[in-house]
Amino acid sequence: MLSIRPRALSSVLSALVFGIAFEAFATEPPHIALDIIYDEQARRVHIEAKTTLSESASRFYLSKASTIETLDPAPGITIKESYDAHVFSLRNGEQEATIRLTYSLSLPRPNQLGSSAESSGRIDWSGTSTNAFLPGSRLWYPFFNQPSTVRLRVKTVAELRAIAPGLPITHMEEDGYAVSIFDMSKPILGVDLMIGHWLVQQKVMTGMEEKILLQTYFNEENADIAKEYLDLCERYILFYEKLIGPYPYSSFTVVSSPHPAGLGMPSLTYISEKILKYPFIKNQSLPHEIVHNWWGNGVRVDYELGNWSEGLTTYMADYWQVALTSENAAKEMRYGWLRNYASISDEDEESLQAFTSRHHTASSTIGYGKAAMVFHMLRNTIGNKPFINCLREFWLEYQYKSASFHDIRDTCQNHTNSDLTLFFDTWISTVDAPTLDTNLTQSSPTNHQLTVNQNGNWAYPLELEISGDSNKIKLTKMIRGEETTFVIPIGATKSTEIKLDPNFNVWRHLYATELVGTIRDFIAAKKPIYIQLTSNIQNSADIISTYFLEDMIQNKYGPNFTNPKKQPTIIVADITNITEHLNTSDNANEINHLMPLSGTDLVMASTYIGGTATLLIGISESISAKDLSILISRARHYGRYSWLKVVKSGRTEKGKWSIREKIFSY
Template identity: 30%
Template structure:
């Protein structure tokens, strides 16, 4: 064993294990208390990448269990008290798995020591790559042990409370989710801290680094509780601590007033050496480069604070769909847009619908099937569509009833695994109405209805407007807003209940109508009509059927750079097109080439040249979209030279919501979205 680990581990062993054992045995067993408890002592040395751990797992009730640990670790001692355990572990999916059986009467206990080498921290990874490789990593700049890495022995599929006592070398500081019990630091014994999490938790993640710690306190708006707030920041961003602490105070007060009491005793913002973002009970883990962005405190930070209510305070039942990301998106990201302006909120709803239009049918899934974000397509369903569900539910029930249901959901389901069916039950109870069809159609189906005003006439003699609405099958029950614009310029919104493929309506009007507009503020989750959607770069990034054409036939170096750019934009290995593009092919296409090559290719294909309004001679690169004659999207990247191409790799993928972007080196000098047209139908007059 590493000398540092051996010294600190031996010093703490007897004291910590006895204390934790006393706590786990003496605590009264209550109805809401977890049936399992972990008492973990762990020491980590980033320099040698060694981890040494000891755990006492207490189980209140008997049964059959599976004990799991990553195969990268070696178990040096294993003892079960009250259990029958197979000493030889089965190996599968990179795990060691022991079968455990116990009788009905508990408590039972497992004592286990383990050690091993952590992987090397790779600071070049982006967020998607970090999500895709959940392994325990360490280095001088940081340590991250995600729960998914199975870095500590854990009972499969069980919620559990825990206490973790952590030791790190001097100069390193770390934490896990939970209440800070004690903390000390010396050159001889290093950094030591203890944390306890008394609620049933889904798992334990551990973070450490060369942190500067700043702190503040907050008086809860919903109780007499004093909350402890902290930042664990790398020295390079330590000056941001005060601003982040003030923002956390704002969000906790906001959601305590909206939902109910903050469920924990503290909240920390922790910096990561990789550009990632995770939300956990009592903390959020965000990349240093992310925390530097000025808008993060106004957007993503509030989203992560809110997860302490939804996701980390009320747990999703993943077997029946993860609702927490949608509700958090609605009450955080979208709520901030509503606070900004009606126009900003409308634009976000339009973005949700645009994104959904980008999906290939094979990328869509019912909300009941969404568990977590794995790629852009899953976010469009699990975050955006789910957020739109809650928006439409609020429109249906009214804001006051919706908010009462939100507070009731928190009161009834706090620290409980909760399914969509539980959410439906709460909203039905509070509203006093059946919502079965509403939830069924939005949770169980893929796709979305396409809507059309097929007829709009006005009888002068009866002063009556007649409308005909149509929707595609399968039929949805919808509340469709129709804007009536009069000849005098006055506007009135009608809300029409549509429950058939075709339905007629009549309304008496006091003024002569000029035209009607279907759902002008995008309040219904639906397929956008052709004129309502404009091509944006994101379509070739999200749609998995996108093909890529690289116009570098004799330039091997430029071809490789363009290939890497296409891969970054699409988040996968690009599908390279090597033959002429058929004009009737409806798949999106990405074309990358030098400016002259792109100009020649567009002429050959009979497509319009680069729009004059975005052409700038001083630019090093242009990216823009074109709607092909068959409706398919074409995205074009035209660069001045190979050096200009290499500067787009990190920047261009972040501008997917734009129809065009113009670069001078890595800097954006122009961007925008092509104008869209809502569904407008002139009113025909009858005698």
């Protein structure tokens, strides 16, 4: 499935993927001047590049796909070939050498590329007569293994515009051509260049330290939301300047992309033109990409101890914005992280330390979800004010440098008396998560001792709700180690009920009762069991395989199958027969939300029956195989819901089961 979430840092990470190790960051970054002409008919870029190799920046790489046309003789430089690049190095003993070269590159058409790059969320280079994309990871310009300052002059036909990170200096049109100049005076690692047919709108805002140029480069269909985007950018930048510190660049640009995937880079984000209009892009993805200018681009990631920037950005953007609207929505997002964790397999789980970038569902569950929750627990451990002060100091201390989880730990340690070593050690380098259990002992009628047990040494503040015969108390206790015991002031009581972490503030395994079935569980289910009861459509298994599941159905059984291993099971039946199965499910008391089922073409409910995750699919006797394929492929868009039904008019109703709290009774 195509990823539509914009990815930040893709150029930085791609550089890693392309097999280049980072060299130490020099104090004086190398500077590159590029003069570019895009020939849109031939899909060819002609480039003149000038840069200087020095002892601290002694080597650069240029894609082997480039045809070098002229090269100023530079005796201080050697050129070697690696598998994907011409490698230009400063000769031993030389202190400095300036090089000027011209070369050209042919861009493939987008459909000439394999789909693998795009399906992984990365956009590869491509060119057409109306747009072009050149990612830094393709080494299309002299690429040093360290951040560089860059000046870019791009010439296209007048109908096209070029955009790149950095400050736009000028844009001129003359004799049917357009020339744009960009200045990246803040060092940048991996320059992505975009060319397209856009309408440009601008707004100048007053930032904390300087004026900031806001821009939209939108295709025509999105022109009417350009102003809304400019206003949103201003609002978010003001918000995060206040929270963290001055925005680190002189501009911010939102560019509409013809590609299905999106990405972020310093001072710019490239978002699919198909999804710009959706609220989740405006409310979560946009602030996410803006916050990356502080975390990930402003402070770069030292990958030695894992990528902290996605988690911190998710926490401060996606989560923070939702938390501003309501605590309920925030709780739902935290639950969502834990729910995602419940659906990844043990062998797919990696530690935060091992996370570099999102490459499948399991890695984003850890690198985004777990990391965001770790920042949430850190905030709950040291307090809101110290947490924000820590982030401000971290920003002041590390902007334009790289930093690791340990640098965050050491900065936060300045703002709290509690020792954060155990907290970071247990959350960053380990896999698995706490499974929480309790035990209550009573030494006298009024003295109750509570023990909280977990399967490891994780440290975090744990919220408890304790109800006695006549009163109810809420406590927060710091948990450290496998067993934590404390006295609970519940007074004299015959029976006690205890809830642990009822608001999902801890990265932990959910209890079985807390697991709300979702349709998505089945989209990604591995080797599901398929049981077909009565249904008019005989090839419904093939239709469901093709239009709904990621895996093919291989295990088809009849109604008497017992499923001893409790593998996820899909049961297909006529609408009229689906109610009896719903009645035996864990969510039987909530099925009134789905009723009545008469007049329904399709109903789907993800639930548990006898401890087995089960997707019930009810199909109306009056629909055809073709109708089913359309309805079932549409159902994929409702993955986060527990159930949906499509009524005859085509209207879709959907909902989620409520979470049943785990209660320990004594």
